[in-house]
Amino acid sequence: MSVRDTDWDGVRLHVVTGKGGTGKTTVAAALALALASNGKPVLLMEVEGRQGIAQVFDVPPLPYEERRVAVAPAHRDRPGGDVFALAVDPQSALIEYLEMFYNLRQAGRALTKLGVLDFATTIAPGLSDVLLTGKAAEAARRKAGGSFVYGAVVMDAPPTGRISRFLNISSEVSGLAKVGPIRGHADTVQSVIRSPQTAVHFVTLLEEMPVQETLDGIAELHEVGGGGIQPGGIVVNMMREAELAGRRTAGRGTLGSKTRDTHALELALKAAGLGEDAGLAADLADELADEARTARSQRVLRRQLDEAGQPCYELPLITDGIDLAALYRLAEAMRDQGAA
């Protein structure tokens, strides 16, 4: 039982998307740790066969099996929950599914050998997506002894450009069987995806294209038929110290002209014991001017994100490589901001 209010109380399935290069997998991993520090186990799953989770946690490639990869940090007197990870691929999910419904495990193996399952998931692109989202929905609702097995499920999902199609199960399977088990399965999955139990978080950088894709992605989720899919938070990732600080001391970047900046910096350098160095002052003034330019365009982008009406979280740039300590730090930042 969580004693803290977070922005996503009641959400059991957290879908994390983002444009390539924005750090989607890292953020998904940090979110899983943040959620697990509430004490319950969390399942982190990936669906694109990239083994990104294994890389982030520095463990061997993940099989189709839920495996413990980390423990969340303890909070006050409460121990942190475990983070389990799973790499889902459509074929394994299909075999599991066939077994569940038809007791066809042996046949499933034979069909795999013949390439039949590959064929089926290939000619029906929606089928893979139903199987992948289906696995996530199943894990999110799985119960043992009357209570949920996982406190939450976090999915490292396909990139922003494909996310609404990926989650829009009903249009995906419109070409598939009109009746039958897959259709029934799809309907169940859809009821989870479109419920308040699911939220789709967007990872972005303060750059034009990822921001544009985030805004487009949020709009597309609203447009999905039957009331849409709930957009979650916007995670502004890889913010540099200067950017984070700049937001607190807005406007304190430059005095307005390079001449004034250079002059002031000459005085400052001298006061700091760096001697009289007009050249250095001018170079530093150039850096300030660059920074101011970047800050200006970032402010515009940031405003656009704010106008989307979703909570925004800011995560610092990690320059020394992602390790468990870095993930803890990011997870803490997400908790502090109410994301988990």
Place this chain on the structure above:
Amino acid sequence: MSTSPVPLVVDNLIDDRRTRIIVCCGSGGVGKTTIAAAVGLRAAERGRRVVVLTVDPARRLAQSMGLTSLDNTPRPVTGIRTGGAGDGGSMHAMMLDMKRTFDEIVESHADPDRAAQILANPFYQSLSSSFAGTQEYMAMEKLGQLRRADEWDLIVVDTPPSRSALDFLDAPQRLGRFLDGRLLRLLVAPAKLGGKTGLRMLNAGFGLVTGVVTKIIGSQLLRDVQTFVSAMDTMFGGFRERAEYTYRLLRAPGTAFLVIAAPENDALREASYFVERLERDGMPLAGLVLNRVHRSPAARLSAARSLAAAETLQGLDDGESTALGITALRLHAERMRRAESERRLARRFTAAHPLVPVARVPAQPDDVHDLNGLRVIGVTFTAN
């Protein structure tokens, strides 16, 4: 051991008239499209007749090249400076429309009735708009078309934002294999294969196979697939051939690959995979373009000294120059640290691939959205 790489001079590559195709590849979010556009513009302004094929450009970048809609046709880019060295140069740009490209293949290979039948088929529609790999296949198809048209003497290609940078090499063959595949034919027309030895076992299990496939995907889709395949019969074999044609084109002399990466861990790891794959496939790698490299004009002031100075200032009065000094010195320290970590990553890449030439493109203060911004990048392509 030396860790400084051979410099990659992009200008030499574009000034060499034998270079006919430049493929820009790399993982998502590293600025592939921007680099492709900058290479195209630079080449045009140095006298080449260039067409840039982009797949998914940022809106303002597309606008900067005069691309306002995705219409699958090369459009002239205005504002090119073609005086002096640029005499005779020109630039076209286009955005790939994968569905239209696919439609055009169908239309050019089937009579109108049959083409209409294929285009209306639900399975074809999902294949041409959402099949994983179709975009890559169509990008390569378009490249082949542009090359055959022979209207340009340099084609610059931006590869699709794939989940892995290698996808565009494999996807066309995968799609070709699938469309020409035995299993597809078997499922669609089992009778044709009846009696052949070696397939008997397959036939024995055939009821089970179709049974399961029907259960999974539904009989309607299977029927659509059957209709599609019989309508496409004339084109079968063609897809794999086409994929092989572009694959050969990529290996031909006159093609050069630029691997684009940002100086970040993931992007460079992906770049490493890519370099290794290109070498294995005998693809002509021109080099690595490290995009968005941070540099400081005041590199003589180290991060440590800069931070120490900022600390000293903090103990002083709170005047305007002191405050500005603290901001500037901290900013500088961060930039220096970032530059150092980027250099470390670049050194690691070069230690693993000592023979791969490297070009560095400095980070721009904000996103590029006009030709001048592209020119600023182009200036760094020169030998220095």
